[in-house]
Amino acid sequence: MATAASVVVLAACTLVLVSSAPARLAGEGVLDGTASGGLETWSAESDRGRVELRRKWVYGNSVVDISRADAGGDWSLVLARLRDPQRFFTVGRIYRMEVYVRDLAASGARIGMLLADHRYAQRPTGASVYADFSDRQWHRLSRTFVVTSPGGPGTGFYLALPPGAGLHWQVTRASVRQVDAPAPARVSRRADTVVAFDGPAGSPPDARQWTHEVGGHGWGNDELQSYTEQPENSVLDGAGHLVITARRERTVGPDGVVRAYSSARLTTKDRVTVPARSYVEAEILAPVGTGVWPAFWLAGADIDRIGWPAAGELDVLEAIGAQPTVAHSAVHLASAADPLRDQPYGWNEPGGTIDLGAPLDQRSHRFGVYFDSRTVRFYVDRRERMALWADDARISGRTWPFGKPQYLLLNVAIGGGDPTATTFPRSMRVGPISVWHGGVPF
Structure with missing residues (x-):
């Protein structure tokens, strides 16, 4: 989960024009894109x-x-x-x-x-x-x-x-x-993979699928919590959901620093990966409140080898609790010239910020993403909200890592605003995460 930038910036690439284009090609919308007929248009x-x-x-x-x-x-x-x-x-x-x-x-x-x-x-x-x-x-x-x-x-x-x-x-x-740009295929079958949260109430998530990332070093976003693996912060509810809870409480992180909040961050890294050409979907009831920052996201499975953002990141749901009805999506990509430089498509992209009309903690929604080597599509309640294409990314001097496997992450951070006036605890409820290979199921 990384903060989304609001402006698209293109890297320099030298292009030499070698021939004159006609005033208007068949199917062209611009009347005279080269002004070859003069400046009348x-x-x-x-x-x-x-x-x-x-x-x-x-x-x-x-x-x-x-x-x-x-x-x-x-x-x-x-x-x-x-x-x-x-x-x-x-x-x-x-x-x-x-x-x-x-x-x-x-x-x-x-x-x-x-x-x-x-x-x-x-x-x-x-x-x-x-x-x-x-x-x-x-x-x-x-x-x-x-x-x-x-x-x-x-x-x-x-x-x-x-x-x-x-x-x-x-x-x-x-x-x-x-244009005939790449789009996901349609598949008509049940999910190929389901990462379920089955088990009695109070039990931890399946350790064969999930691990806890613990600590409190800000995670690159000046976050205020310490992530723990305690059941008070992440537990199954006995009805097929994972519940991640952020609490206002004195917590000593592994680094020995005392922090005022505890929460959980779970990942399927090295356990469950999602191949390219897949649609991933989860039903989520997200917490709100100033300073509460829940997220459902994916990161490149080769992140340990090539680093972030070169491995890529797909923020399927990111919410800033001070805007209780708003859901965000974003893509994080590396500059082709610098694999450590983040050049995201952020929240100001069309469909990257959606007002769902009611607080995210009052009604659950299905948040999904499809990704492959040519396109990424984000969905809310199976309605496409934002579409991006690899060709545009590469022209703009970005890399495109989404032809490779990704792993899943869930967390509730504290940050992005002052949480002192927010009532705690705050919980995110996540249903089974379903994966369809080869396309979208609708």
Whole structure:
């Protein structure tokens, strides 16, 4: 369980344009993504100062040259018109947007790619890509997404320019088109594997499947608890559930440090692994309260050999108790240039944060994830909430470790807020964890 970042950052990769693209390909949504026919379908706006658009030729390619004097201000944008955006987008279908960009000032300032009108409304998807570069090379921005809302008459290909200082960028080959992106297969059978919590009330979870990770060193998140293997913190309820309980009590961790909270963190590492091309699902009643931080997640089985985040992490459910109705999902990936650098797809991704309408401790939900070498999909109550693709991750300078086995983790941490006003104990109830190999069962 790791804190999710809110911005996608692309690593630098040199791209050379070698040929001119046609003004509009078959099935292409952008009317003239290279401005080869002129700038009639391109426009720019700013709250202060003028954004200049010019058409130039670079290596035989038509590009849009974007410049602005240092006039201050909070926002600037460039918009390329789309072909009939109200009919072009179909809710539920998969599309890809992309563009080639270069920062001629090598400023390290951030540019964004998304779909919206000039008021940042009429958005068929919340997906976006933000990137910053400290070189003058061409870079490809790309993002695959599922359409969640109809397009509006003003929906366009939107470039969010860096605010404030002067800028000089060039862009070309702006594109939006429907694609046949990888998706999970459907399977119609019972789960291949069930990690059950059978046993009499008060008994520990099956030691052939689960071990306790004990300690209190913060686990990378400034957590306040000591994890124990005591039955007061993790036990079976006799009705097929595991109950993990966080308590406010004086606890001495293995490091000898006295802490004010105790809880439990359980893992199937070296006991039960989930192969790629699997769907994993558990029904969970999650605790709430400021400072309470429950999670159900997976990590790469080769973590001891290659480390985190290179092994990958899938946060199926993560909840910050101060937001009692909200569930989060996230993916943690390593930078291709630095296996110790975390470059997550976080909570601000479309579907990465879901308000379920009622406190998570009042109604249980089924939280699930499918993962393979090409895609990851998160589900709540068997409804897909967030989808990510390996191609986008690799283009953005990330690795993609989800073609390999993962193991399971469950915990209730204390952190992410001040827990002093929260009433304890707080418990997470977890039902059997079911695994389907080869696809999703719905």
